[in-house]
Amino acid sequence: MAAGQVDEFKLELPSDPRYLAMMRAVVAAAAEAAGFDEEERRRIVLGLCEAASNVIEHCYGRDPSCRFEVRCRLHPDRLEIFLRDYGPKPDVDRLKEREIEPLRPGGLGLHVIRETMDEVEYDLSHAVGTEMRMVKYRPHAGGARGGTE
Amino acid sequence: MRVEQRTVNGAQVLAVSGEVDMHNSPALRTELLDLVERRTKAILVDLSDIEYIDSSGVATFVECLREIGTYGGFLGIFGATGAAMDVFEIARLDQVFRFFPDEGTALQAAAAPENA
Numbered sequence: 001m002a003a004g005q006v007d008e009f010k011l012e013l014p015s016d017p018r019y020l021a022m023m024r025a026v027v028a029a030a031a032e033a034a035g036f037d038e039e040e041r042r043r044i045v046l047g048l049c050e051a052a053s054n055v056i057e058h059c060y061g062r063d064p065s066c067r068f069e070v071r072c073r074l075h076p077d078r079l080e081i082f083l084r085d086y087g088p089k090p091d092v093d094r095l096k097e098r099e100i101e102p103l104r105p106g107g108l109g110l111h112v113i114r115e116t117m118d119e120v121e122y123d124l125s126h127a128v129g130t131e132m133r134m135v136k137y138r139p140h141a142g143g144a145r146g147g148t149e
Numbered sequence: 150m151r152v153e154q155r156t157v158n159g160a161q162v163l164a165v166s167g168e169v170d171m172h173n174s175p176a177l178r179t180e181l182l183d184l185v186e187r188r189t190k191a192i193l194v195d196l197s198d199i200e201y202i203d204s205s206g207v208a209t210f211v212e213c214l215r216e217i218g219t220y221g222g223f224l225g226i227f228g229a230t231g232a233a234m235d236v237f238e239i240a241r242l243d244q245v246f247r248f249f250p251d252e253g254t255a256l257q258a259a260a261a262p263e264n265a
Binding site: 053 | 168171201203204205207231232235239
């Protein structure tokens, strides 16, 4: 990637769990191109896949006929991922950070997303659906976190 | 995802390989709960060839652990490194499950008097 350049691409996927593997492969390759090491790539892919699984499960109720979008922006110092759905908006209380109970099934997904990403935000302002923004900074990228381009 | 089962010294070894996500974790859950329903005394899960596993896969192990505990069975996991350990550590389950470096040590633990 040239200095200062921001590359962007978008995937539009059916809300069918069969496509999660393809999404992981594409985003892992993008993260590798952006200079993330193997451990960081694994965490990026894990966090995104948990978020997409939540969309399929909780937003679309496992209806495979719906669609969602994954948009990646590769900055020199970070990878920014937007996950856009067109389903019912989530319960805001459910999105709040809470202490996990490891032995209670379910509810781990949001915790994993927060642990694997450096920033997580939800944009509920769209007329339809929700856009989730996740950011992962590249270690040793230099420059201050939180800058805008 | 592939799941292969074999019996070693009375323990049921499940070798889970490939990628485990919400698409195929129900199949893994079916296999594990089938063993639990048959009150299998020791289940050893080999994760040495796992390429990816997320919270849906881990949730199946949590459910199995709770169920096997109801009759005093033993659930051990061996060979988990890298991708296989990430989600267990993040979910703080690395202190809940019993992890072993390889099949031999897992079999020894399963055969220990307190687990037999």
